[in-house]
Every structure is written in C-alpha cells, then in structure tokens.
Amino acid sequence: MSSSRATLIQVAERAGVSLASTSRALHGTGASPAMVERVRAAAAELGYSADATGRSLRMKRTFQVAFAVADIGNPVYVEMLTAIHEVLAPHGYRVVVMSTGHTVASTVDLVRSLGSGFVDGLIVSPLRTDDALVEAIRQAPVPVVVIGRSLEKQGIDSVSTDSAAGIGQAVAHLVEIGRRRIGFVNGPLDTTPGAARQRGFDAATSSPAFAGDHAETERADDFTVAAGLAAGRRLLSRDPEAGPFDAVVAANDLLAIGVIRAAGELGLSVPRDVAVTGMDDTEIGRVFQPSLTSVSLGSAERGRAAAQLVLDRVGDVVEPAQQIAIGPHLAVRESTAQEESAR
Amino acid sequence: MSSSRATLIQVAERAGVSLASTSRALHGTGASPAMVERVRAAAAELGYSADATGRSLRMKRTFQVAFAVADIGNPVYVEMLTAIHEVLAPHGYRVVVMSTGHTVASTVDLVRSLGSGFVDGLIVSPLRTDDALVEAIRQAPVPVVVIGRSLEKQGIDSVSTDSAAGIGQAVAHLVEIGRRRIGFVNGPLDTTPGAARQRGFDAATSSPAFAGDHAETERADDFTVAAGLAAGRRLLSRDPEAGPFDAVVAANDLLAIGVIRAAGELGLSVPRDVAVTGMDDTEIGRVFQPSLTSVSLGSAERGRAAAQLVLDRVGDVVEPAQQIAIGPHLAVRESTAQEESAR
DNA sequence: CCCCACACTGGAAACGTTTCCAAACGAACC
C-alpha cells in the first residue's frame, strides 16, 4: 500500500531507450535480443508491471468478462461461475460478478450498462426474458451469451438445456421403478425454468406410456427449500381418489429437499413410501440423506460452453449466432432406490 | 453487438459546445442549467454512456474490487461474496472474482498482480499465510483486507473471527447436554483454520470444566464431505477404553455431514447415539436431515465488514490498520437435540 | 461610468499504453 507504481516511461528512461522500444521489448515482438535484455533488466529493477487501464484504453480490450445472475448464492450459478472462471482465467480474462436483479427491467438496465465498456463480454442467465431484453442484448456493444433457453430465432448466442425433457426423464424413471401416482412440485410459472419444467411434466404425463397413471401439480412460491417444504406439505396432504402419491418430481434440488422434509413430517419414508427426484444435480443433493436422484442439467458444462463462446466472439469471429444445447441426464441415487434395496 | 459507441467528443460536437463543458454538464458540477439541458439532450440522442476505461485512466480509479479465495465453490466463500457484492454494488463498485490457488506462492503472485492496477482494492481469504505473503500484502499498491486470522502485529487490515473459541462453544454445548466422550474431526493442520480449530479443541478439552471426560482427534485430508465420511468411519470405529463416542465436533459443516453419514453406516443414530456439531452455519447444514447444530462464524457479516473496510480505505482515509473481530455463536439444531426431544 | 467579482466556458494537458510511420543502420547482392 505504498510506492506509486513505476510507469513504462520510467523504464524507458532507466534503460536509456525510447518508449516504443520499451513497449516492444516487453511485449515481445520486433526487438533485438540486446534490447529485450536491457529493458527487462530495467523493468525488473523498477518492479514494473504494465498498467491494465492504460493498456485497456489503447487496445480497446478490458480482458474482463461479466457473469450476471439473479442470485449469486444459488448453487447452480455457483457451479457455472466456477466453470466460467476456470475457462477464462487461463486466457488472461478476469471475471466480474454482477446481479441482474429479479425483474426483467433491471436485467435490461444491466445489459445497457455494458455501454460503458468495462467488460469485453457478458454471460447472463436471466430468470425471465421478454422482447425488451432480447432487443437490448442484440444492441449490446459487446458479445452476450445467454444461458437458459435457446434464442435461435432471435439471433442471440445461447447455451441451453432441455429441462422439459429432463423432467420427462425423471417421470420415465419413476414409472420404470413402478411408481404410478406422481406429484409435481414446481416453482413460479412466470420464470423461464418454471414454465419449461411445467411443459415437460405435462407432456410426460400425457404420453401414452403414462396412460392410466395419475399426475398432479403443486406450485411453490419460489425455488427454495422453505417453499418446497410448504408445497410438499400441501401436495402430500391431498388425498387423490387414485390413492396416495408414491412419487414426487421436484423442479429443483432445493424444492426436492423441502419435499423430503415434508414427507418426513407426515411420517412417510423416502424412497419407500414416496420416491423423490430433484433437478440440477447439486452438491447439496448429492450429500443429502437420502442422497437425491436428480436430473443434471450440466451446470458446469453450460458454464464452460458459454465461456468458450464468449472467448470465440471476443476473438472477432463474426459468425451467425450459435446455439449450444447440453442434454439433461438423470443421476439415480437413494431417493428413488428400488424398494428391495432400500433399507 | 453493433454500432461503435458514442464518445464524449461526439456529444460535444452534437451539442455544439466544448469537450470540457460537456464533461462538466454530464458529471454535474459547475455548468449552467441551459448547458446541462443541451448536453443531456445530445447525449441522449447519441445513446452516450461514459467509457469506463477512459475514465479510469484519468481518475486513477477502476471502481473495481477483487475478492480472492482458494475455492469459489465453498459455501462459506459464496456467502462472503454475496455479502461483499451487496455492500459494494450500491457504491458503484464492481466485484472481480479471483482464485488464490491452493499454495501460498500462488497467493503471493496474485497479490503482486495487483501491481497492474486493475482494481482499487482486494479482499482475500488465504488458506495459508506466511511471511512472504504478509510482506507482499504490505507492499501492495492498493488496500488489501484479509479475512481470516487477525494480522494486527503485521499492520494489515483484517476481519477475523475466533474459530478456536467457536470450537470451545461447541464443546461446552455438548458437555452441557451431557456428552462426555467427544471426538474431533479436523481438517489439515497446516491451514490457518485447521490449526486454529485444533487449538480450540485442545484448549476446551483440557479445561477444568472438561475434567474427567474423554477427547480424541481424527484428521481428515480435506474440508469436504468425502473426507469427513472417511475420517468419521475411522473415528467412530475406534474403541476407546472410556466407552464409545457420544459426540463429535467437526471443524466444518461439510465434515460434519460426512461424519453423520458415517454414523449412519455404522448403525449409530444422530443425535441419540452420537451428537454432531459443525462449523460455518451453512445453508447445506441448515437443510440437512437432521439439521445441523453449527458454530456460525458470521461469513456474511465478515464479508460485509471487509467490504466496508475496503470502501473506507479507497476513500483515502489513511489510518492505522484496522482489526475487526466477529464473535462466533452457536446455532443449536436437531443434530444435538436433547435425548428426550429426539424422536 | 468604471471596475471588480463572479459564473461560466473553452483550450489544453494529463493519465499509461500500443502501434503506425519514417528514419537509421548493417548486410548482401550486383
């Protein structure tokens, strides 16, 4: 916290050569070995390291990428952040964390703020999307990659997953292990994931393979454990004519954990009485007791893909918008173990 | 992703006034109302927003703060990050996430990299500390706040907690509910938290209040669930003369969860047979079954305090290094419920 | 009626870097 930093000019003076040569010598190209040696020595003596701001101004590159989500604490986003950082850091890019806020309007503001050019690209995972946001993204002065639903028609780079199909996989798995009366605990329908997952559940339970079986939905206020607990209580207290639920599909690992707790309160054993599936395949679900069967949406993989996409874009590759899709896959664990293997 | 952005010069031309006046009009000070109006209009028409890089270069302020930890995925750090972001964002500061790596050397490198001035301050929570790191921090060209142990003697701003005392609280609580044979599952001793927690356990179990009771330590390879599971198995399979363990203090929530799983495997019920405490009071522990009694070290609070400290420092307040201490406190939950209230 | 103080404006410098351009130098070829 002292000693104002050395500048390139000072290095040049110390080495007794011109500013231009100094820059070249340090940066590496077009300088004689003698010059490089000389400048390096001077730089080392002064403890010089190039000022990022000056360089950014000249090069029109900040070497920063922003990652924006509504809630940085959400395990899914944490996993993405980690993956993004892992991809970007080796390329010399820093990651700036930002919050989209919970409304579309605040997300639009965020995208607009890119106008001040503090970042070379943005990876954003919006909870809700509308035309204004799409338009703002299209107008953005730097590459923007959306993690969420595919925005192919809109001509925007996106990394998506098919969470509807993922819910289908969960339902298929439950049917396969003999469950017939399946409840669905979903989050708010006005969010992109909420809507998609509802579609997935409705489609799966109206398919021929499900014919004759029973399905109902209960909606939680939020994608949290607390909301899942409340919704789980409501759902499992219902008394369908077809008989009690023997399985619950949750739209989320956190909701699933809430549901499992609700089941416990009501004296139901998981998975014996009720099998439960989650979605996102988070660490918290993996270590839970019983460990949670969950549909992985490849959070880390999506993060990596998005980061790579930004990297490509920043490299001036002007191509049509790319759509990358990461397929969901089911990780089967204790919460849906076959009856005989459950202790 | 189009239209090269408008510059202040263009706004000035459009408004038909000088560059200087334009800047003043937008920035707010010393311009006539008419001028402000005129410039504002021009800026709006051009969709102007000031370039962060140019401004940074001139003002010698990046309006960015870095937060560096070994593992961004760790729930404790996520909580800190969230808190830091909440404090900094309203002040117009962006948060850059960085990784310290797992060695002291790489942390030193990171601190040195501050020399390139891409950030106005740094909040770092190093797993391990040595003289080289302390020296690097002292030499750093921007304010650095350390979250971890107190660095008062070294004259470095720090936000610390007394995790040793925290372990003491856990032990006291266990003694209070009648547990007499307490095991301790700790992480690596060569980390700052590992060392402190061991000290805390040793102190607590050698105090008069503990006289006559039994204590043993088992060391996990890491602060993870998997390591906790392995260590838990080892510890609980021991057969002390004093009788089987009726409580385990874990240095960490993740370790605690591993221990609980190990107990389950060995047919031991928590909390009836073995009470278990964790540390950090993470969400994952709160929602676990049984919910985890845990020593809160105030992660969010520490994050907030550190952010505030950086903010003060950036505001040129040159004062002696500050030490902020956040007291630990115990959150009692199901994993140490009294025998009679356990179902 | 003159002068002074004040509010406002414009010119220009500065922040630290990279890179374009021209000049200088040496070597190689005819």
Added chain:
DNA sequence: GGTTCGTTTGGAAACGTTTCCAGTGTGGGG
C-alpha cells in the same frame, strides 16, 4: 563500391476521459 532490402529503432499519435487554467461575459457596487 553503390544500390537495395530487411531489421531495428525513435518520434508521435491515438485511445476517452477529467480537470487545471485562462479567458469571456455579465452583473452589481462604488
């Protein structure tokens, strides 16, 4: 030995902003 080419070097501009300084104009007070 003169010309040409290629390599290396230095001067200077540029990136976009804020702010110092001097200058202009207006108002009011003497």
